[in-house]
Amino acid sequence: MSTTAQDTVPRIELTRKGFITNYPPYRYWRPETAQRLLDPKPLNIYVHTPYCVQRCAYCHYKTTTLNENRKAEIDRYVQSLCTEIQLASKRFHLKERPTHSIYFGGGTPTLLSKENLSRIMDCLREHLTFADPEITVEGEPVTLIQAKADHLKSLGVNRISLGIQSLADEIILKTGRRDTEKHAFKAIEIAKGTGAVVNVDLMSGLAGETDATWAYTVERALAADVHSLTVYKTELYANTEYYAGIKKNTLELPSDDEELKYAAYAIEQIEAKGYLPVNFFTFTQGGGHMQRHTTSKWRGDDIYAFGVSAFGSIGSFSVQNISDLEKYSSTLEAGELPIARGYHLNAKDLMARDVVLGMKLIHLDRKAFRQRYGLDLVRLCEPMVNALVEEGFITVSDERLSLTRKGILWGDYTGRQLAAAVDAVAS
Ligand SMILES: C[S@@+](CC[C@H](N)C(=O)[O-])C[C@H]1O[C@@H](n2cnc3c(N)ncnc32)[C@H](O)[C@@H]1O
Numbered sequence: 001m002s003t004t005a006q007d008t009v010p011r012i013e014l015t016r017k018g019f020i021t022n023y024p025p026y027r028y029w030r031p032e033t034a035q036r037l038l039d040p041k042p043l044n045i046y047v048h049t050p051y052c053v054q055r056c057a058y059c060h061y062k063t064t065t066l067n068e069n070r071k072a073e074i075d076r077y078v079q080s081l082c083t084e085i086q087l088a089s090k091r092f093h094l095k096e097r098p099t100h101s102i103y104f105g106g107g108t109p110t111l112l113s114k115e116n117l118s119r120i121m122d123c124l125r126e127h128l129t130f131a132d133p134e135i136t137v138e139g140e141p142v143t144l145i146q147a148k149a150d151h152l153k154s155l156g157v158n159r160i161s162l163g164i165q166s167l168a169d170e171i172i173l174k175t176g177r178r179d180t181e182k183h184a185f186k187a188i189e190i191a192k193g194t195g196a197v198v199n200v201d202l203m204s205g206l207a208g209e210t211d212a213t214w215a216y217t218v219e220r221a222l223a224a225d226v227h228s229l230t231v232y233k234t235e236l237y238a239n240t241e242y243y244a245g246i247k248k249n250t251l252e253l254p255s256d257d258e259e260l261k262y263a264a265y266a267i268e269q270i271e272a273k274g275y276l277p278v279n280f281f282t283f284t285q286g287g288g289h290m291q292r293h294t295t296s297k298w299r300g301d302d303i304y305a306f307g308v309s310a311f312g313s314i315g316s317f318s319v320q321n322i323s324d325l326e327k328y329s330s331t332l333e334a335g336e337l338p339i340a341r342g343y344h345l346n347a348k349d350l351m352a353r354d355v356v357l358g359m360k361l362i363h364l365d366r367k368a369f370r371q372r373y374g375l376d377l378v379r380l381c382e383p384m385v386n387a388l389v390e391e392g393f394i395t396v397s398d399e400r401l402s403l404t405r406k407g408i409l410w411g412d413y414t415g416r417q418l419a420a421a422v423d424a425v426a427s
């Protein structure tokens with residue numbers, strides 16, 4: 001005999017008793033949960049500098065070069081940043097929250113004058129509450145001179161991230177940058193001398209790369225003995241010189257297979273030297289020197305982003321500032337916040353975001369996911385999890401889902417597949 005839909009629907013006893021005042025009922029409510037509400041939530045800060053020495057051939061970021069003297073323009077931008085910090089702090093009560101990390105990104109923040117760096121930092125100190133924050137500054141080697149590094153140290157900067165990309169001079173030359181291996185090593189020594197944690201960015205798959213040039217870059221980067229090494233896959237974007245060169249048939253990039261081979265080689269060499277992955281593109285000595293800002297970002301913690309085109313996320317909102325420099329400043333001069341657009345993540349979006357960004361941190365905590373959403377991720381999208389295990393991208397334990405070496409190499413593939421499965425199940 002076959003079962004009908006009626007057989008499977010539980011019978012509901014008809015009763016007028018049991019008035020519902022709350023869900024879930026009081027018996028589940030705890031004092032420690034109330035305390036969690038009262039505790040101020042940690043805050044992370046991003047500050048954008050849109051200026052660069054040059055426009056690198058591969059770079060897609062919204063930046064502008066400094067060909068002529070633009071001191072007045074930069075001073076105006078820094079004034080706008082300070083106004084934004086003041087307005088946002090008041091509007092969103094940012095001073096009530098402990099600031100755990102500050103990230104000066106770009107562009108090239110090390111291009112800012114000592115005076116302007118001090119002005120921004122003074123403003124942050126006045127309108128935020130510093131809780132012994134990790135303070136990172138991104139920089140290009142040619143811009144990190146000793147006096148600038150000493151100044152960064154005096155401002156409390158404790159992490160310096162240098163864009164090196166390649167240590168083979170002939171490859172760097174093709175990107176339009178003015179750095180050389182010599183500049184890079186000088187900058188690394190200066191950065192280390194400040195006592196800060198030093199990260200070096202490399203890019204696998206730059207134009208002209210060969211097995212020999214890449215092996216040289218990796219070998220020299222390891223010889224630099226920095227705390228942290230980041231290997232980005234070169235991504236091709238329409239707003240770059242690389243893209244224009246490919247369209248005109250004047251430039252060729254390494255194929256996807258070659259790029260994958262370079263990335264695999266770098267990971268093998270880096271791990272052999274005792275570096276461990278802390279996310280799928282950054283490796284730190286012994287897995288230490290955790291990067292608080294990036295880790296917070298991939299965990300979906302709050303990041304307030306200041307500056308032109310800067311994007312951040314507060315609660316379940318993602319927001320981005322105005323992308324036009326003139327409009328950014330004039331909006332602030334009129335006393336308004338320069339937020340241009342936003343997205344409100346619904347419950348399903350938040351779940352998918354936790355998966356796609358969380359997977360970047362190599363391990364995704366099943367318990368944390370269950371606590372947040374009341375669902376077990378593995379049971380929620382079992383066929384996809386099984387397929388990813390079978391194809392060798394992840395391993396699964398009771399505690400977590402972890403990327404394998406293959407998963408690390410394929411970047412966001414795993415996160416994207418899992419997030420799509422979460423999205424499909426929850427639809
Ligand atoms: C915003 S830049 C800041 C660093 C600094 N401006 C410099 O270039 O020295 C941060 C990093 O993004 C990476 N990057 C830029 N364009 C990229 C692309 N098209 N694909 C992959 N990584 C890229 C580079 O490794 C760069 O060091």
Ligand code: SF4
Nearest residue numbers: 052055056059106107
């Ligand atoms: S890679 Fe760095 S220096 Fe080059 S254009 Fe991009 S942000 Fe500027």
